[in-house]
Structures are given as structure tokens and as C-alpha cells.
Amino acid sequence: MGELQLPTMSSLLAIYASLSAIIMILRTILHDMMPEAIQEFITRRTSDLVSTYFSRDFTFLIQDHWEAVDNETFRAVQAYLPTKVGPRARFLLLGHNDNNNLLAKAQPGVSVLTKIVDHFQGMKLEWTLNERENKNVYFSYKTQCYQLRCKRSDKQRVTESYIPHICQTAEKILNRREVLNIYTYNRHECYWESTVFKHSATFDTLAMEPEQKQGIIRDLDLFVQRKDYFRSVGKAWKRGYLLWGPPGTGKSTLVAAIANYLRFHIYDLQLQGIRNDFELRRVLTATTNRSILLIEDVDCNSESTKPRSKDEKMIDKNHPDYKKRKANEGVTLSGLLNFIDGLWSSCGDERIIIFTTNHKEKLDPALLRPGRMDVHIYMGHCTVAGFKFLAAKYLGIQDHALFQKIEYLIQRIPATPAEVAQQLMKADDPEVALDELVEFMIAKAIENKKGEGDGSKNKSFWSLLKNFKNKNKTT
Numbered sequence: 027m028g029e030l031q032l033p034t035m036s037s038l039l040a041i042y043a044s045l046s047a048i049i050m051i052l053r054t055i056l057h058d059m060m061p062e063a064i065q066e067f068i069t070r071r072t073s074d075l076v077s078t079y080f081s082r083d084f085t086f087l088i089q090d091h092w093e094a095v096d097n098e099t100f101r102a103v104q105a106y107l108p109t110k111v112g113p114r115a116r117f118l119l120l121g122h123n124d125n126n127n128l129l130a131k132a133q134p135g136v137s138v139l140t141k142i143v144d145h146f147q148g149m150k151l152e153w154t155l156n157e158r159e160n161k162n163v164y165f166s167y168k169t170q171c172y173q174l175r176c177k178r179s180d181k182q183r184v185t186e187s188y189i190p191h192i193c194q195t196a197e198k199i200l201n202r203r204e205v206l207n208i209y210t211y212n213r214h215e216c217y218w219e220s221t222v223f224k225h226s227a228t229f230d231t232l233a234m235e236p237e238q239k240q241g242i243i244r245d246l247d248l249f250v251q252r253k254d255y256f257r258s259v260g261k262a263w264k265r266g267y268l269l270w271g272p273p274g275t276g277k278s279t280l281v282a283a284i285a286n287y288l289r290f291h292i293y294d295l296q297l298q299g300i301r302n303d304f305e306l307r308r309v310l311t312a313t314t315n316r317s318i319l320l321i322e323d324v325d326c327n328s329e330s331t332k333p334r335s336k337d338e339k340m341i342d343k344n345h346p347d348y349k350k351r352k353a354n355e356g357v358t359l360s361g362l363l364n365f366i367d368g369l370w371s372s373c374g375d376e377r378i379i380i381f382t383t384n385h386k387e388k389l390d391p392a393l394l395r396p397g398r399m400d401v402h403i404y405m406g407h408c409t410v411a412g413f414k415f416l417a418a419k420y421l422g423i424q425d426h427a428l429f430q431k432i433e434y435l436i437q438r439i440p441a442t443p444a445e446v447a448q449q450l451m452k453a454d455d456p457e458v459a460l461d462e463l464v465e466f467m468i469a470k471a472i473e474n475k476k477g478e479g480d481g482s483k484n485k486s487f488w489s490l491l492k493n494f495k496n497k498n499k500t501t
């Protein structure tokens with residue numbers, strides 16, 4: 027039996043030195059030769075494996091998008107978390123997007139990488155917001171993700187109790203709607219851009235026949251109260267309005283009045299900015315509940331809303347360019363109708379869709395069929411009641427010596443509420459403002475007469491008008 031030879035100190039040191047040198051060389055080779063992405067991947071995987079086996083924590087990730095649309099859970103967390111910023115927090119994001127009011131109340135928000143600790147039913151929950159820069163062929167964009175860390179043993183309670191609690195709290199916060207937003211779709215960055223909606227129009231400032239106005243208010247009230255009714259009859263909780271009439275008769279003003287009355291946000295959609303039906307679906311599913319989808323001037327907006335031509339059937343679908351064209355063909359009528367009353371219409375609750383047009387006759391009949399747009403509202407020229415309403419609003423008067431003259435003119439010369447309002451705003455003195463209106467109406471009648479060629483049809487009307495004009499000059 028040979029004697030066990032223990033290595034000497036110097037040989038141990040030599041082995042250690044050569045091992046260190048080999049590791050150093052290997053590390054340098056790996057570092058220099060292996061692409062950074064692979065190195066990162068290996069490091070991440072190793073730390074993931076270590077944390078999976080040894081950590082007692084669990085992490086939930088809540089990204090801003092879910093299956094290509096906005097993630098509602100993310101939105102709920104976004105509303106909820108600022109309420110949980112504790113007294114010891116070192117950062118709080120503050121701001122508002124009301125570009126008309128510097129003094130508007132700043133809203134709290136959670137900044138990227140700030141850690142927020144929440145406690146719920148004995149659980150400790152740690153939140154952080156992370157941001158990542160992404161790039162595609164055309165542009166770069168940011169995505170955000172909330173990270174929620176809890177104990178592994180609390181995982182089930184978080185999904186079953188804590189997340190529903192967040193959603194309920196967020197719903198209450200969001201439903202307060204202290205501020206209304208108007209959204210426009212940014213097609214380059216594929217998201218709805220918002221700005222504060224501050225329009226002073228209400229049903230009290232809108233000149234309209236009183237019965238028509240009351241009818242609309244009743245319809246809106248009924249709509250918001252009928253959640254269960256819509257469910258029981260198997261219909262989507264939606265209401266469609268078509269507002270039509272000449273320019274300046276108050277269609278946009280009525281939309282603003284409806285938004286203010288219901289406290290609904292407005293999504294203002296330009297159909298011609300949408301590439302195809304697929305994009306339309308994506309854009310519309312990214313809108314929130316309790317909102318108005320507004321498609322203004324729908325007759326000019328897209329080919330889809332115009333009556334279909336007979337040649338359409340003759341398109342060669344086998345042509346090589348057909349698919350390419352299809353991808354950018356714009357919104358089709360069936361795509362739009364599908365959203366109004368097809369299967370897609372059941373996405374979302376408490377939605378109002380409003381189309382406005384100056385030319386109802388130019389719309390495809392399919393869009394006007396009963397049941398498609400629930401209510402058709404004609405916004406017409408100014409009536410006597412409309413004029414009296416505007417005089418009371420703009421000049422604060424119920425009656426005046428010039429009223430009779432103006433009523434006579436209003437009944438015979440078509441003028442829009444926008445035109446009447448513009449004249450009434452010209453002076454604070456009712457006498458001067460009403461005189462301006464008489465002048466304007468006479469000038470309009472003369473203009474119309476020129477257009478018609480022969481105005482001698484109604485001689486007594488013209489002699490009365492001459493009389494009005496002369497009297498107006500002497501006063």
C-alpha cells in the first residue's frame with residue numbers, strides 16, 4: 027500500500043492559478059464572442075430558475091395591452107394605485123391634460139419604477155410600473171407593465187379577491203367623471219389620444235323645438251336606466267342616433283350637450299383615417315364603456331357609407347393587386363354595420379353611436395334601415411321658438427318691439443341657429459343686436475332672390491322687406 031501523498035501548498039496554488047486563468051479566458055471568450063442578447067437570455071434564465079426554486083414570492087404582470095386591445099385590468103390598476111400612495115412615498119406623479127385651464131386640479135399618477143405597497147386582507151402587495159421601448163419597421167413605441175409581487179401562498183387570493191376589489195374601486199373612481207375627455211385616433215401610433223373635453227353646451231343652451239328636446243332627454247334617460255332590460259331582450263346596451271340637417275344647425279352642439287348630460291367621454295372617429303375593417307374593429311374595441319362614438323359628416327367620411335354602385339359586383343377578385351388593395355381599401359359598409367348591429371356590436375356596454383350628416387340622401391339605405399340608427403333627429407333652420415330662445419340666452423330679453431318683424435322674417439327666410447346666434451352676439455345692447463339681425467335677414471333674402479333668378483313671385487313680401495329695410499336705416 028503506497029502512502030497517501032498530500033498535495034503541497036505550492037502545487038495547490040499552481041492549480042488554483044491555472045483554474046482562475048482558464049475561467050478568466052472562458053469568460054472573456056464568452057463575453058467577446060457571444061452576442062449580448064444571448065448573454066442576457068442566459069443570465070435571465072439562470073436568475074429565473076434560481077428564483078422559481080428558491081423564492082417564496084410570486085409576480086403577476088399586467089401589461090397595457092391584452093390581445094391587441096387596451097387591457098382593462100391595466101386601466102383599473104392605473105386608476106386604483108394612486109389612491110394607495112402612502113405618506114412615506116418619495117415620488118408621486120402629478121398632472122392634468124386640460125390645456126384650457128392651468129388651474130385645473132392635478133391628478134395623481136404612479137411614475138415608472140416607483141414601488142407602492144398595498145395591504146389587503148392581511149396580504150402585503152408590492153407594485154411597480156415598468157416601461158419598455160419597442161420598435162417595429164415604421165416607428166418605436168413604449169409599452170408599460172405593472173408588476174405585482176405577493177407571497178406565493180397568496181396567489182389565489184390575489185386573483186379571486188384582490189384584483190376584483192381593484193376593479194370595483196376603479197369603476198367607482200372612473201364613473202365619477204369629474205373630467206370628460208374627447209379622444210381622436212392617432213393612426214400612426216395606433217392609440218386614442220385624449221384631451222379634456224370642455225364644451226359649455228347643455229340642453230339649456232340648445233335652441234330646439236321644446237318637444238323635440240324633451241323627447242331626446244327622455245330617450246337618453248331611458249337608455250341609461252335600462253341595463254337589465256337590454257340584457258333581458260338579448261340586445262347590446264347601445265343606442266344609435268343619426269343627426270342630420272344643414273351646416274350650422276347645432277348637430278355638434280347637440281353631441282356636446284348629450285356628452286355633458288350623461289357625463290360620457292367622446293371618441294371622435296374619422297373613418298377615412300382607418301385602413302380596413304380589421305383596423306376599425308381594433309380601434310372600436312379600444313373604446314371604453316359609457317362613451318359616445320361620434321362619426322361626423324358620415325356622408326363624406328368613407329366610401330362605405332355611400333350607396334353602393336352596381337359595378338361593385340364586377341370587381342375581379344382574382345387580380346394580383348386585389349389583396350393589396352383590400353388591405354387599404356378603407357372601411358366597408360358591412361364592417362361598419364357589423365359594429366352597429368352585428369356580432370361586434372355586443373362589445374362593450376352603455377355606448378352611444380352618433381352619426382352626423384348634412385346629406386342624409388347620400389347615405390346607403392342599409393345604414394338608415396329601421397333598427398340600425400335608433401333615433402333620427404332632424405336639425406333644421408331656426409324657428410320662431412328657436413329665435414326667442416337664442417334672444418333670451420344671448421341678450422337676456424323675452425320680448426322687444428323688433429320681435430314681430432324678426433319673427434316674420436324667420437318664418438320666410440331660412441337661417442341657421444348659428445347665423446342668428448352670430449348676429450345676436452354682435453352687441454350687448456339688444457336694440458343694436460336685433461337691428462343687426464334684421465339687416466342680416468334682409469341681405470340673406472336678397473342673396474337668395476339672386477340665386478333663384480326671379481324673385482317677383484311674392485310682390486307683397488318684397489315691398490314689406492323694402493319697408494323694413496328703410497325703417498331700419500332711419501332708426
Ligand SMILES: Nc1ncnc2c1ncn2[C@@H]1O[C@H](COP(=O)(O)OP(=O)(O)OP(=O)(O)O)[C@@H](O)[C@H]1O
Pocket residue numbers: 231232233234271272273274275276277278279280384405442443444445447
Ligand atoms: N340649435 C342651436 N342652439 C344653440 N346654438 C347653436 C345651435 N345651432 C348652432 N348653434 C351655434 O352655432 C355654432 C355652430 O353649430 P354646430 O357646429 O353645432 O353646427 P353643425 O350643425 O354641427 O354644423 P356642421 O354640419 O357644419 O358641422 C355653435 O357653436 C353654436 O354656438
